[in-house]
Amino acid sequence: xxxxxxxxxxxxxxxxxxxxxxxxxxxxxxxxxxxxxxxxxxxxxxxxxxxxxxxxxxxxxxxxxxxxxxxxxxxxxxxxxxxxxxxxxxxxxxxxxxxxxxxxxxxxxxxxxxxxxxxxxxxxxxxxxxxxxxxxxxxxxxxxxxxxxxxxxxxxxxxxxxxxxxxxxxxxxxxxxxxxxxxxxxxxxxxxxxxxxxxxxxxxxxxxxxxxxxxxxxxxxxxxxxxxxxxxxxxxxxxxxxxxxxxxxxxxxxxxxxxxxxxxxxxxxxxxxxxxxxxxxxxxxxxxxxxxxxxxxxxxxxxxxxxxxxxxxxxxxxxxxxxxxxxxxxx
Amino acid sequence: xxxxxxxxxxxxxxxxxxxxxxxxxxxxxxxxxxxxxxxxxxxxxxxxxxxxxxxxxxxxxxxxxxxxxxxxxxxxxxxxxxxxxxxxxxxxxxxxxxxxxxxxxxxxxxxxxxxxxxxxxxxxxxxxxxxxxxxxxxxxxxxxxxxxxxxxxxxxxxxxxxxxxxxxxxxxxxxxxxxxxxxxxxxxxxxxxxxxxxxxxxxxxxxxxxxxxxxxxxxxxxxxxxxxxxxxxxxxxxxxxxxxxxxxxxxxxxxxxxxxxxxxxxxxxxxxxxxxxxxxxxxxxxxxxxxxxxxxxxxxxxxxxxxxxxxxxxxxxxxxxxxxxxxxxxxxxxxxxxxxxxxxxxxxxxxxxxxxxxxxxxxxxxxxxxxxxxxxxxxxxxxxxxxxxxxxxxxxxxxxxxxxxxxxxxxxxxxxxxxxxxxxxxxxxxxxxxxxxxxxxxxxxxxxxxxxxxxxxxxxxxxxxxxxxxxxxxxxxxxxxxxxxxxxxxxxxxxxxxxxxxxx
Numbered sequence: 001x002x003x004x005x006x007x008x009x010x011x012x013x014x015x016x017x018x019x020x021x022x023x024x025x026x027x028x029x030x031x032x033x034x035x036x037x038x039x040x041x042x043x044x045x046x047x048x049x050x051x052x053x054x055x056x057x058x059x060x061x062x063x064x065x066x067x068x069x070x071x072x073x074x075x076x077x078x079x080x081x082x083x084x085x086x087x088x089x090x091x092x093x094x095x096x097x098x099x100x101x102x103x104x105x106x107x108x109x110x111x112x113x114x115x116x117x118x119x120x121x122x123x124x125x126x127x128x129x130x131x132x133x134x135x136x137x138x139x140x141x142x143x144x145x146x147x148x149x150x151x152x153x154x155x156x157x158x159x160x161x162x163x164x165x166x167x168x169x170x171x172x173x174x175x176x177x178x179x180x181x182x183x184x185x186x187x188x189x190x191x192x193x194x195x196x197x198x199x200x201x202x203x204x205x206x207x208x209x210x211x212x213x214x215x216x217x218x219x220x221x222x223x224x225x226x227x228x229x230x231x232x233x234x235x236x237x238x239x240x241x242x243x244x245x246x247x248x249x250x251x252x253x254x255x256x257x258x259x260x261x262x263x264x265x266x267x268x269x270x271x272x273x274x275x276x277x278x279x280x281x282x283x284x285x286x287x288x289x290x291x292x293x294x295x296x297x298x299x300x301x302x303x304x305x306x307x308x309x310x311x312x313x314x315x316x317x318x319x320x321x322x323x324x325x326x327x328x329x330x331x
Numbered sequence: 332x333x334x335x336x337x338x339x340x341x342x343x344x345x346x347x348x349x350x351x352x353x354x355x356x357x358x359x360x361x362x363x364x365x366x367x368x369x370x371x372x373x374x375x376x377x378x379x380x381x382x383x384x385x386x387x388x389x390x391x392x393x394x395x396x397x398x399x400x401x402x403x404x405x406x407x408x409x410x411x412x413x414x415x416x417x418x419x420x421x422x423x424x425x426x427x428x429x430x431x432x433x434x435x436x437x438x439x440x441x442x443x444x445x446x447x448x449x450x451x452x453x454x455x456x457x458x459x460x461x462x463x464x465x466x467x468x469x470x471x472x473x474x475x476x477x478x479x480x481x482x483x484x485x486x487x488x489x490x491x492x493x494x495x496x497x498x499x500x501x502x503x504x505x506x507x508x509x510x511x512x513x514x515x516x517x518x519x520x521x522x523x524x525x526x527x528x529x530x531x532x533x534x535x536x537x538x539x540x541x542x543x544x545x546x547x548x549x550x551x552x553x554x555x556x557x558x559x560x561x562x563x564x565x566x567x568x569x570x571x572x573x574x575x576x577x578x579x580x581x582x583x584x585x586x587x588x589x590x591x592x593x594x595x596x597x598x599x600x601x602x603x604x605x606x607x608x609x610x611x612x613x614x615x616x617x618x619x620x621x622x623x624x625x626x627x628x629x630x631x632x633x634x635x636x637x638x639x640x641x642x643x644x645x646x647x648x649x650x651x652x653x654x655x656x657x658x659x660x661x662x663x664x665x666x667x668x669x670x671x672x673x674x675x676x677x678x679x680x681x682x683x684x685x686x687x688x689x690x691x692x693x694x695x696x697x698x699x700x701x702x703x704x705x706x707x708x709x710x711x712x713x714x715x716x717x718x719x720x721x722x723x724x725x726x727x728x729x730x731x732x733x734x735x736x737x738x739x740x741x742x743x744x745x746x747x748x749x750x751x752x753x754x755x756x757x758x759x760x761x762x763x764x765x766x767x768x769x770x771x772x773x774x775x776x777x778x779x780x781x782x783x784x785x786x787x788x789x790x791x792x793x794x795x796x797x798x799x800x801x802x803x804x805x806x807x808x809x810x811x812x813x814x815x816x817x818x819x820x821x822x823x824x825x826x827x828x829x830x831x832x833x834x835x
Contacts, residue, residue, distance in 0.1 A: 162710035163717040164727050191723060196714055200721035 046082040070098035090142035097134030149173035150183035216264025223255035243285030272301040283322040288329040438497035441470035450475030482656040484568035487560030494555030596679030601671040612792030693789035701795035708773035715746040
């Protein structure tokens, strides 16, 4: 699940980065079907993409592949072609809606000189409204599909429709599939302080879900995600030593034990994101043994999130720096 | 006694007026003198061959001065932009009243009477030939005024205005006004150089003097108001006008502006003003406004003395006659409803450049325009309740009520009004209460409006109210107030909303 790269300014790394080889970030996170999907769409071959998506039944997988179709800069032609070529099909509507959300956030994050703050916000708003229309159509065409509702949780946050509406949409998503990974991650964002919620709310949610999730589920990553959000809101020394605090480190370790370190944890499409999140927390908390364990599992499958919080323009660089540091400390 | 007062005031006015005229002449002498001096310098420069670059600057300054002084605008009419002319044959009752007051004060009868939109009345004399020839006398009466005053109070106001006429204030007025404008334009054209500063200083002095004159004229006119209308009527009229002015501003800001912004206009704008003025829930707000106006001192740049000063002056005069006439002043109009509607339409057209085309009643305004505003507030309140309460599963209003019960209202208020943090300690309690009331009211109203039979209706206590369901109207205000006062109130509100919850 890709959380959106908001191009954060670089936070200082904890050690001087040494010259290192480039590490490309694979949006498909190592999933072969995902890579094929991206390749087909890069060539404009939406029918192949459609077929591939048609063969996916797991809701988390489906969301992952839809995200691969929609996280595309600008306005690729094949989106409208797909909608026209498959009239009434839920999937192209879903892709169009999901893409419009990504496209909206492009407008909001753009620091381009030709757009003022005000203009950027208006464009952001309009694109989100467009996204909602597409997503609702998709939901109408596929009433049992939780994916449109998971995306509607995201757009609800962007349009600032309030926490009750957020809950309503989240409940629509999980009502269709209780452990929907993306819906939960987006809900957590919506409950965060910076999006109009509060730390208390966010942590209550993360802890409740984490405790209830089946063993080996990736959902305890919500604990790591909540702590990362909290860490982002701090500054100075408090931020620098946040993950070292014993009670926080313990909570994150416990969450890892229930998810990525659990024997029942499955390497589903998009699995590296959870490991990257835990690796981030362990590395920043100087828990090198735990961090190393994650880095070994991850290999080179770095994800944008959460490393973009350390270096918005070079998340891979931040990842490499911390991996190197971890390996140094663990001999 | 009053006659002596009047004469003493008139004498001091006259001597000041003479000084003002002197300064006016002095300005023209100064201006032309400088222009002539500059011309001389330039001519000498040309003759002797010592023409320099600085001379160009001087020439430009001279041109600037001439532009300012000789601004040959036609004698513009300073007509109010929103007006309805009232002709004697169409409005005989009002004209008769105007005529009788003018006669009683021994002032010339105005030749033109306009109805204007605001809470004010004025007279002026149209100026011809740079103000030296008197033109027609014009009287303007604000609909906002007519809508709130009684006839006896209106008479006091008219007597005040005609007092200006009978003492010849309006003759001096246009001349002084033109002079001020002249000097101001000269300064603008000269901008920041030394000459500009010189004229600016001159202007300040001139303004001080003319404002002083103006204030004395106002007090003299107040004498007339008391002599004709009586002390009580004059006092009440002044206060009513001052406070209604504030109420009118509030009406335009809170109720009318959102309508204008969405292309609507209120057909019963002035009915709204009357209702707002009389609304018990607004009494505290308007009372505070009155107190502030009474306490404000007169500033030397004011053209009118402060309300407090005027009321004290009136109280020092002999009481005058008592001629009660409690009829609402608007009944002097042949058809007050029609006149008010026309005025509302004109004002709306002017304020929105013709964009406000859809007339609405106050109830329709509540349903179409204010409802989304209040719903937004309700959403914000619910979100605050969830964020502070921390339970993502339960409703926002439920958590708000719980927090109020646990005396955690301030945490809610800080969410809704982030600047509360920076407010001084004495202010914080009041602001907290205000913010909570503002949002809780909207939340409860939205909740009630969503019930069977519930509908949005006009309200003067707040932006909109709810009707058709139990707990709405006056009861809503009381429920909200009680909930903010303590846990028993919260319990009562809970019962009303059906949100009974065993608090832990």
